[in-house]
Amino acid sequence: MAYDIEITKEFRFDAAHCLPNMPDGHMYRRLHGHSFRVEVSLDGAPDPKLGWIADFSEVDRVLAGLAAELDHTTLNEIPGLENPTLEVIGTWIFERAAERLSGVVRVTIHRDSIGERCTIRRRGA
Numbered sequence: 001m002a003y004d005i006e007i008t009k010e011f012r013f014d015a016a017h018c019l020p021n022m023p024d025g026h027m028y029r030r031l032h033g034h035s036f037r038v039e040v041s042l043d044g045a046p047d048p049k050l051g052w053i054a055d056f057s058e059v060d061r062v063l064a065g066l067a068a069e070l071d072h073t074t075l076n077e078i079p080g081l082e083n084p085t086l087e088v089i090g091t092w093i094f095e096r097a098a099e100r101l102s103g104v105v106r107v108t109i110h111r112d113s114i115g116e117r118c119t120i121r122r123r124g125a
């Protein structure tokens with residue numbers, strides 16, 4: 001029997017942002033903050049000896065680095081996050097996680113307090 005196996009690790013961060021491309025006077029143009037929760041998923045065949053796709057502690061080390069770059073910042077000041085929607089932040093995280101970890105297939109970024117989330121996958125994957 002063959003199986004598709006995926007592992008997922010979460011991290012959280014709090015940050016301020018505004019959405020500068022909204023019309024003049026729109027409330028989203030004003031600086032405000034959110035708590036974000038991010039799930040990063042990896043798939044692949046588990047190593048036959050170790051029995052895992054990747055060591056969660058290695059995944060955690062990479063994600064802690066990303067969390068440190070984002071936590072308690074104004075997201076708009078970070079290169080690539082000048083218009084920090086969930087879609088843009090999630091894609092930014094996907095690209096950086098995939099550079100540092102093999103097998104990244106999905107990133108979902110949640111704003112739990114308001115029931116919003118956005119999922120990023122590579123097209124065609």
Ligand SMILES: Nc1nc2c(c(=O)[nH]1)N=C([C@H](O)[C@H](O)COP(=O)(O)OP(=O)(O)OP(=O)(O)O)CN2
Nearest residue numbers: 019028032033034084085086087088113114116118
């Ligand atoms: N597709 C998207 N739509 C919106 C995004 C986004 O990233 N992608 N972002 C926003 C704003 O960040 C907005 O601040 C989100 O909050 P909103 O949904 O408006 O809810 P509240 O402002 O009511 O949140 P509270 O924290 O409860 O005040 C909008 N749309």
Ligand SMILES: [Zn+2]
Nearest residue numbers: 017032033034
């Ligand atoms: Zn917002």
